Amino acid sequence: MIPVIRVDERDNVAIPVADLPEGSEAGWGVVAREQIPQGHKIALEDIPEGGAVIRYGVALGHLLAGVPQGGLITEKMLRLPDSPDLDSLEFATDIDAELPEAPVKSFEGFEVEGAPFAGTRNILGIMPTVQCVAGVLNGAVKRMRRELLPRFPHVDDIVALNHPYGCGVAIDAPEAAVPIRTLRNILRNPNFGGEIMVVGLGCEKLTADRLLEPEEIRPGNVLMLQEHAGFVKMTDALMEMAERKLRRLEDRRRTTLPFSRLCVGMQCGGSDAFSGITANPAAGYASDLLVGAGATVLFSEVTEVRDGVEQLAARCVNSAVGRRLVEEMRWYDEYLRAGGVDRSANPTPGNKKGGLANIVEKAMGSIAKSGRAPISEALAPGERPSAGGLVFAATPASDMVCGTCQLASGMTLQVFMTGRGTPYGLAAAPVIKVSSRSNLKDMWSDLIDVDAGVIASGGSDIRTVGEQLFREIVEVASGRKRPAAERYRLFNDICLFNPAPIT
Numbered sequence: 001m002i003p004v005i006r007v008d009e010r011d012n013v014a015i016p017v018a019d020l021p022e023g024s025e026a027g028w029g030v031v032a033r034e035q036i037p038q039g040h041k042i043a044l045e046d047i048p049e050g051g052a053v054i055r056y057g058v059a060l061g062h063l064l065a066g067v068p069q070g071g072l073i074t075e076k077m078l079r080l081p082d083s084p085d086l087d088s089l090e091f092a093t094d095i096d097a098e099l100p101e102a103p104v105k106s107f108e109g110f111e112v113e114g115a116p117f118a119g120t121r122n123i124l125g126i127m128p129t130v131q132c133v134a135g136v137l138n139g140a141v142k143r144m145r146r147e148l149l150p151r152f153p154h155v156d157d158i159v160a161l162n163h164p165y166g167c168g169v170a171i172d173a174p175e176a177a178v179p180i181r182t183l184r185n186i187l188r189n190p191n192f193g194g195e196i197m198v199v200g201l202g203c204e205k206l207t208a209d210r211l212l213e214p215e216e217i218r219p220g221n222v223l224m225l226q227e228h229a230g231f232v233k234m235t236d237a238l239m240e241m242a243e244r245k246l247r248r249l250e251d252r253r254r255t256t257l258p259f260s261r262l263c264v265g266m267q268c269g270g271s272d273a274f275s276g277i278t279a280n281p282a283a284g285y286a287s288d289l290l291v292g293a294g295a296t297v298l299f300s301e302v303t304e305v306r307d308g309v310e311q312l313a314a315r316c317v318n319s320a321v322g323r324r325l326v327e328e329m330r331w332y333d334e335y336l337r338a339g340g341v342d343r344s345a346n347p348t349p350g351n352k353k354g355g356l357a358n359i360v361e362k363a364m365g366s367i368a369k370s371g372r373a374p375i376s377e378a379l380a381p382g383e384r385p386s387a388g389g390l391v392f393a394a395t396p397a398s399d400m401v402c403g404t405c406q407l408a409s410g411m412t413l414q415v416f417m418t419g420r421g422t423p424y425g426l427a428a429a430p431v432i433k434v435s436s437r438s439n440l441k442d443m444w445s446d447l448i449d450v451d452a453g454v455i456a457s458g459g460s461d462i463r464t465v466g467e468q469l470f471r472e473i474v475e476v477a478s479g480r481k482r483p484a485a486e487r488y489r490l491f492n493d494i495c496l497f498n499p500a501p502i503t
C-alpha cells in the first residue's frame, strides 16, 4: 500500500508518497476516485464549493467547485485567501520553545580579526566595482588559479565576485542602498579572511569609497584598469596584487571554535509538496540544534513566509524585533504592488508540478526550516546581524538572490532544501543540498548530500535526519567534507537585489 501523509489532524487533504492509482486505498476509509500523482492532494472528505482546503492545519484556499471524497485537488481549483493582516499581529507570545541539545559543541573554523563570525573556507575573493571589468578579471582569475593557487596549499580557491552593478545605475536613489550594502558586506564575508581586493574601471558610478572605509582605499587594495597600459599590463598587475593577498591568506589556520562563531544560512528552492514535511522540518531541527548551541542561523525569502507572518510574529523575542519583521514584510508588499503583482507571483511551474497548490501551501512548508527557536533579530536585505540566534534576514526568494544577500549577512555555509532538484551552488560558501524525496536522491545521487525523503517513506524521522544534517553541517564547516556543489564547482553568479532604477 502506498503511504498517504496527513500533516495535521485538522487537514481535509493528504498527499501520497508515490503515484496513487485510481481505486486504491488512501487510508481513513478513503478510496482514490482517480489517479493522484505523487505529492498531490487527495480530498479526505466531500468538500463543497467555497469550502476550505486545509493542510498544515490552515486554509490553503477555497474551492471554486466542490470535490468529492477521494478526488484530486489541483492548484487551478483553489481561490487564494487574502494575505494575513500586518496591523493586528501579536509579538513574543511563542518564545519558550525548548531547543534540543547539540551532540557536538565546537567546529574548526578560520578566525577573522575583528569579525563576529569565522570562515568555513579560506578564499581569495576579488570584487569588481563594475561589470565592465568582468572579462579582464575572469581571464586573470583563470591564470591565478593555474599559476598561483598551487603554490598556496592552505588557500581553498580564488573567486571573481562578478555582479551586474556599478555603471548606468541611479546610485543616489534611496533603494540603491540595498545593492551597495550587499556588495560592501560580501567583501567582508569571513570566508575571504579580511583581505580586500577591489578591481574598478575608472569611470563607474560605484566608486571604491562606496564599498570601502577611507583607510582601506589604497593601491594595495584597489586596482583601476584605466590606469594600466593595456590588457597584458592589467593582468600582470592583478597577478601581482593577488599574490600579495594569497601570501597572507596562506598563513591562516583552522582553530577549534564555539558555535557562536558560525553563521549558517537556510534556503529552499525547487520546492515540492514534500519539502514541508521532510527536508524543511529536518533543516528546522538542525537549525534548533545550531541555535541551541549558540550559532547564528539565517532564514529568508519574504514571499515564502509572508503567509505565516502570524507564527513568525509570535516567535519574535520582543515587539521591537516584531516591528522590524513587519516593516520588512510591508516593504515587500509595496515592492510587489508597485510591480503590478502580489505574492501569488511566487510559485513556479515546477512547484505546481510537485503538488504545491499556491503560496500559502508553499509558505507553510517553507517556514518549517526555521525550526522552533525564537527570532532574535530581523534584517533588511544584505544587512549584517548584531545578535546571534535565529535571524530573519529578509531577501527575495529567488535562489541566487537569496544566496547573494545571505553571503552579505555573513553566512559562511548554506543549507539548501530542494524537491524538484537544482544544481545550485555558491563559489563563496559551501552549499549542502537536502532532497525532500528519495527518488530525487536516487536520480541525482552525486548532487544531493542528504536525503530527507526517508522521512516520508517511514524509514526515518525528522529528528534523526535533522541530527544527521547537523553533523553534516559541522563536517562541512570544519573543512573535513566538501558537498557535491563544491566538489564539482557548480557555482551560480552573484545576483544582486537591486530595487532601485537603472538609468
Ligand code: CA
Binding pocket: 267, 268, 269, 301, 397, 398, 399, 402
Ligand atoms: Ca529560494
